[in-house]
Amino acid sequence: xxxxxxxxxxxxxxxxxxxxxxxxxxxxxxxxxxxxxxxxxxxxxxxxxxxxxxxxxxxxxxxxxxxxxxxxxxxxxxxxxxxxxxxxxxxxxxxxxxxxxxxxxxxxxxxxxxxxxxxxxxxxxxxxxxxxxxxxxxxxxxxxxxxxxxxxxxxxxxxxxxxxxxxxxxxxxxxxxxxxxxxxxxxxxxxxxxxxxxxxxxxxxxxxxxxxxxxxxxxxxxxxxxxxxxxxxxxxxxxxxxxxxxxxxxxxxxxxxxxxxxxxxxxxxxxxxxxxx
Amino acid sequence: xxxxxxxxxxxxxxxxxxxxxxxxxxxxxxxxxxxxxxxxxxxxxxxxxxxxxxxxxxxxxxxxxxxxxxxxxxxxxxxxxxxxxxxxxxxxxxxxxxxxxxxxxxxxxxxxxxxxxxxxxxxxxxxxxxxxxxxxxxxxxxxxxxxxxxxxxxxxxxxxxxxxxxxxxxxxxxxxxxxxxxxxxxxxxxxxxxxxxxxxxxxxxxxxxxxxxxxxxxxxxxxxxxxxxxxxxxxxxxxxxxxxxxxxxxxxxxxxxxxxxxxxxxxxxxxxxxxxxxxxxxxx
Numbered sequence: 001x002x003x004x005x006x007x008x009x010x011x012x013x014x015x016x017x018x019x020x021x022x023x024x025x026x027x028x029x030x031x032x033x034x035x036x037x038x039x040x041x042x043x044x045x046x047x048x049x050x051x052x053x054x055x056x057x058x059x060x061x062x063x064x065x066x067x068x069x070x071x072x073x074x075x076x077x078x079x080x081x082x083x084x085x086x087x088x089x090x091x092x093x094x095x096x097x098x099x100x101x102x103x104x105x106x107x108x109x110x111x112x113x114x115x116x117x118x119x120x121x122x123x124x125x126x127x128x129x130x131x132x133x134x135x136x137x138x139x140x141x142x143x144x145x146x147x148x149x150x151x152x153x154x155x156x157x158x159x160x161x162x163x164x165x166x167x168x169x170x171x172x173x174x175x176x177x178x179x180x181x182x183x184x185x186x187x188x189x190x191x192x193x194x195x196x197x198x199x200x201x202x203x204x205x206x207x208x209x210x211x212x213x214x215x216x217x218x219x220x221x222x223x224x225x226x227x228x229x230x231x232x233x234x235x236x237x238x239x240x241x242x243x244x245x246x247x248x249x250x251x252x253x254x255x256x257x258x259x260x261x262x263x264x265x266x267x268x269x270x271x272x273x274x275x276x277x
Numbered sequence: 278x279x280x281x282x283x284x285x286x287x288x289x290x291x292x293x294x295x296x297x298x299x300x301x302x303x304x305x306x307x308x309x310x311x312x313x314x315x316x317x318x319x320x321x322x323x324x325x326x327x328x329x330x331x332x333x334x335x336x337x338x339x340x341x342x343x344x345x346x347x348x349x350x351x352x353x354x355x356x357x358x359x360x361x362x363x364x365x366x367x368x369x370x371x372x373x374x375x376x377x378x379x380x381x382x383x384x385x386x387x388x389x390x391x392x393x394x395x396x397x398x399x400x401x402x403x404x405x406x407x408x409x410x411x412x413x414x415x416x417x418x419x420x421x422x423x424x425x426x427x428x429x430x431x432x433x434x435x436x437x438x439x440x441x442x443x444x445x446x447x448x449x450x451x452x453x454x455x456x457x458x459x460x461x462x463x464x465x466x467x468x469x470x471x472x473x474x475x476x477x478x479x480x481x482x483x484x485x486x487x488x489x490x491x492x493x494x495x496x497x498x499x500x501x502x503x504x505x506x507x508x509x510x511x512x513x514x515x516x517x518x519x520x521x522x523x524x525x526x527x528x529x530x531x532x533x534x535x536x537x538x539x540x541x542x543x544x545x546x547x548x549x550x551x552x553x554x555x556x557x558x559x560x561x
Contacts, residue, residue, distance in 0.1 A: 017302070017522040024519035198504075226505040226523060234501060244309035247302040247525075248501060251361040269365040270312070 003149060003156060004030060005142065006041040006193065007105055008163040009089065009098050011052060011232065012061050014257065015068045016249045018230040019043070023083050026163050026193040029222045039145050039158065042086040043069070044101055049094045054236070056262060058090040067252035084141060098162065099182035102190050106160045108139060112146040113158060162186055166196030169219075170205060172212065183211055191218035198223055239265040284320060288433040291326040291468065292392060294376070294385045295439075296335065296507070297350055298343070299532065300328070300357045301524045303505040307470045308370050311438050314497040315468065324433070326370035327392065328354050334382040343511065345537050347377045356527040385437065386457035389465050392435040434465055441471040441480070448484045455486070462490035470497050514540040 006026055012019060023041045030036040045061050046052075055061075062085065069081045089101050149156040169192070171177050186192065196202045202221045206212060212219065230248045238245050240263060245254055258268045291311055297304060308326045315321035330351060336344040351374060360368040376388050394401045437443075444467070446452055461467065471477045477496050481487040487494065505523055513520050515538065520529055533540055 021522045024521050028518045226509055229501040243313040246309050246361065247306045255362045255365070269361055270369050271366045 001157070002036050003039050003158040004036050004161045005039050005105065005109065005158070006163040007044055007086070007102060007160055008041070009044045009046060009101055010164075011050070011055055012043065012045045012065055013052075013055055013232050014061065014064050014235060014249060014253060014263070015043070016230045016232055016235055017247075018224075020068065020083065020250075021224065021226075022163060022165065022195045025195055025222050025224060026220075027082075029193060029220060030161075033220075038082075040142060041083040041163070042105060043083060044086045044089045047090050047092050047095055049092065051095070058087075060256075060260065060262060062087060062090060064253045064256055067256055068250045085138065087138060097179065097182055099179075099185050102160050102162060102186065106190070109142070109146065109158050109160065112143050113150065113156065115150075160190050162190055162192045164192065164194055166194055166200050166202050169194045169196075169202055173205070173209060180211060184215075187212045187215035187218050191215075191220070193220045193222060195222050195224045197229070198225060236263045239263040239267070242267040244270070285432050286320060286322055287436075287466070288322045288324050289315065289436040289466070290324050290392060290396065290434070291370075291438045292329055292373070292389060292435045293327070293438040294329050294388055295331065295443075296341070296344060297328065297330045297354055298345055298507050299350065299510060299524065299528060299538070300354045301505055301507055301510055302522075303499075304328070305357060305370075305525075306499065306501075307438060307440065310470055310497050310499060311468045311495075312369075314495060318495075323369075326438070327373040327435075328358065328370060329373040329376045329388055330354060332377050332379050332382060334380065338382045343538070349531075349535060349537060351377055353528045353531055356531055357525045359525075359527065384454075384457055386454075386460050389435045389437060389461060393465075396433055396435070436466045436468055437461055438468050438470070441469060441475040441477055444469045444471075444477055444480055444487075447487060448480065458486055459490075462486065462493055466493040466495070468495040468497065470499050473498055473500060511538045514538040517541070 006023060008019070008022065010019070027038045027041070030038055043065055045058060045065060046055075048055065048058050065085050069083055069085060086105065088104055089096050146156070146158060149158065172183055194202055206216055206219055206221070235245050235248060239257065242265060255269075257263060257265060291308060293304065293307065295304070312323045312326070315323055330347065333344065333347045335341065351372065354372050358368050358370055358372055360366070373392075375391060376383050391401055447458060469477055481491055481494060510520050510523055513523075514532065517540070520532075532538060
């Protein structure tokens, strides 16, 4: 039995129900194979160094994720989620390639499995002590789960797996976006769960793309039948037009956006005229 | 607010009828889209919304299996319609219990007539709702009308909110009486939310009655939430798959707690992690 921690990168600008749904579907798909158990999921928002126009500061994007995942400052009693926030990538000043993010979390897991003191982990020279401690805190849930596993099994097999959308998979073929060795490492050493909308053809892509084709077995393709098009782009556009985004992202996130006037929104929750409350 | 010139501004109460078996984010989204679309035209003022679930009698009429008991469906809708923010304003869409409480199945036209009467402050049929005192549906409609009553240039009426399925059903012979259709199209109006793949203009074009009242049919495309339906949710529940983020969390919890739609109260994978997470939190 292999124990998986799903890691999804992206801007999360803002986080939407589609992002969250991706995790749910991936989890169901992996469990259904009978080969995996899913320990948890990590959302890893990109750092501000990504330099995309319109990318809100990571402070906001992280806070919205916390609210979406039920751990924000205004947490509303939403049940705690198996999906967690990972800020290691976000707090770095430079953009980090996806493969390195996966490497990082796998290293943390390997250290937990070997029971190595995490504060002694070799990180890049600019990583301050306080950040390491803060991150230890962030992954405490994982450390406990791994400890429990080690109590049950002698050498538990715990792996990171990349979770992404079909657009990310297709970007493999775009020159200059990915390093070849990174792509190989991702499909060979980690594996992917790819969520695609009906009508796209990820199977054909995996079939025809020579670099990843040998690792076809490690690429699990899942179709998202229901909620395919709630993109962050659409959310931003709708907010700018002061139109409703309700039910496309969690209410506490919408509340945060309205309160801080983010994404050009000047709206607030609709007020009723002449209603007896 | 006027629509320009002598065009009356329609003050509307959006009414959605259906089984809501269960209510999903798609249903809730429909209200949001309708409100934005109508407000954009400048000719409408949306006073509120009503979700009017069908009574249990519908399952005999429609030969429908698997219709959850009306008390469950009502409670799920009530949970779904809770206001988004504790500090913010009250919800603009309310639960309407009148139809659900009737012993016999009630045609949609009668439901709309009922709320028109409430808005006009005319006497209405005594339903279970009246027994319970003024309910959200009745008070919403009354208040809506009261707000609209002062200006002679305004009209106030319910407007039927629906999806393309209902629009298509208008063309099915024998399903609707001509009388009811005319009343709905002429006096109340429709706002239809459709998927990009649907072609509502064609449906209207091909039906004489719909075509006659084309001006009273507002069309809105839902670009994002393509296939989310109650049937989809029921299927996922049956297969013990996750429905999170397809409907509001409190509704999901209610479904599991009451083992509706062949879901089981035991959700070993999910529940164990909730409990585990809770324990982890306690021990940190």
